[in-house]
Amino acid sequence: MSYHSIFRPDAFQDKVIIITGGGSGIGRCTAHELASLGxxxxxxxxxxxxxxxxxKEIIEDGGKVHFIVCDNREEQQVKDMIAEVIEKFGKLDGLVNNAGGQFPSxxxxxxxxxxxxxxxNNLHSTFYLMREAYNQWMEKYGGSIVNMAADMWGGMPGMGHSGAARSGVxxxxxTAAVEWGRSGVRVNCVAPGWIISSGMDNYSGDFAKFIIPSLAGNVPLKRMGTESEISSAICYFLSDAAGFVSGVTLRVDGAASQGTRMYPLADATNSESFNGFHRAFIPDVLKKKEQQEVTE
Structure with missing residues (x-):
């Protein structure tokens, strides 16, 4: 099997694209999709x-991949990583600032x-990566940057530190879309809602036991999103089809960020998940919920 993308197979042929946080979750999925597209x-x-x-997975599937260990919170490591990519591959067409993380509090x-x-972890590192991609390559040759935010427009109760950082992103x-437009650099952002991803297994306690399993009920489409649905949005922003799109933050959240608590959400129908990722899996925290439903 291989990745089942909605984009044409050669959409990113010979493009050089960095995906931070590519070792798991959405980053892993996006790396697979972009590799499958050339x-x-x-x-x-x-x-x-x-x-x-x-x-190893990408190579087994016939894709081209290179990995670099880098702590994006360290400015010098980011500088060195970008320089290594340009030296090894001769250019930098795209940057996906996917890496990040937080804890509930x-x-x-x-x-x-x-x-x-x-x-x-979420704001400073994004800035370092954007700046170095621009200064070391994109100022002269153009390119596309896709950042990652979150559903923070109504505040992020329980994760105020992350909400502040993601709002900054x-x-x-x-700001970068305006300042760097003169160089032909497009800068956009994807704001995922609640996505079925391995990152959910990083949480524990009541947050993992009660909150995560209940998330789908707070989405008008009455389901959570898939990693593929986020990767598709990222690929669109990177693609030629988005050549006149810049400075946009796209919410991919099933309308969870809309409406008010006064409006009750009815049961939903006709909403099917898109999952093109042939190596996707269910996080353990959601497997436990499924097992519980079966035994009840």
Whole structure:
């Protein structure tokens, strides 16, 4: 089997694209899709074992992949990683700023170090990567950058540090789109809603036990999204079809960020998930919910 993308097989033929956080979750899925469409993908992350595993998968499927261990929170490592990609592959067509992370906590319980760590992980690292991609290559030759935000427009209760950082990414996207348009650089952002991804297994306690299994009920389409549905949006922004699209933040959330609590959500029909990722799997936290429903 191979990735079943909605894009034509040569849509990214010989394009060089970096995907941060490519060792798992949405980054892994996006790397697979872009590789299946002809791209030379470079996946980065902090854990070499994850990068090695995804690289093996892509090679088995006939794609082109290279991995670089990089901590995006460290400015010099980002500079060196971008320089290595350009030296090895001779160009940089696209950058997907997918890497990030946070932990659940109410505002009053977040320490200064905890707040700084999440902002650094999601906002500072995005800025470092964007700036280096632009300064080292895209200022002269153009390119496309896709950032990652989240559903933070109504606030992010329980994750205020992440909401602050992701809001910053949204604004940073718009600013860069204006400033770098003169170089033919398009900068856009994808804001996923609740997506069935391996990242859900990073949470524990009540958040994993009660909140995650209940998320689909808060979406007007009454389901969660798939990694493929986010990857498709990323690929669109990177593609020639989006050649006149820049400064846009696209919500991919089943309308979960719309409406008010006063409007009750009815049961939904006719909403089918798109899953083109042949190597996708269900997170353990959702498997437990399915097992519980079967036994009840």
């Amino acid at each position: 791209a030379q993908v470079i996946i980065t992350g902090r854990k070499i074992e994850k990068l090695e595993n995804v690289s 109410n505002l009053e319980s977040i320490s200064a170090n905890g707040f700084d760590a999440v902002v650094r 949204d604004n940073l996207t718009k």
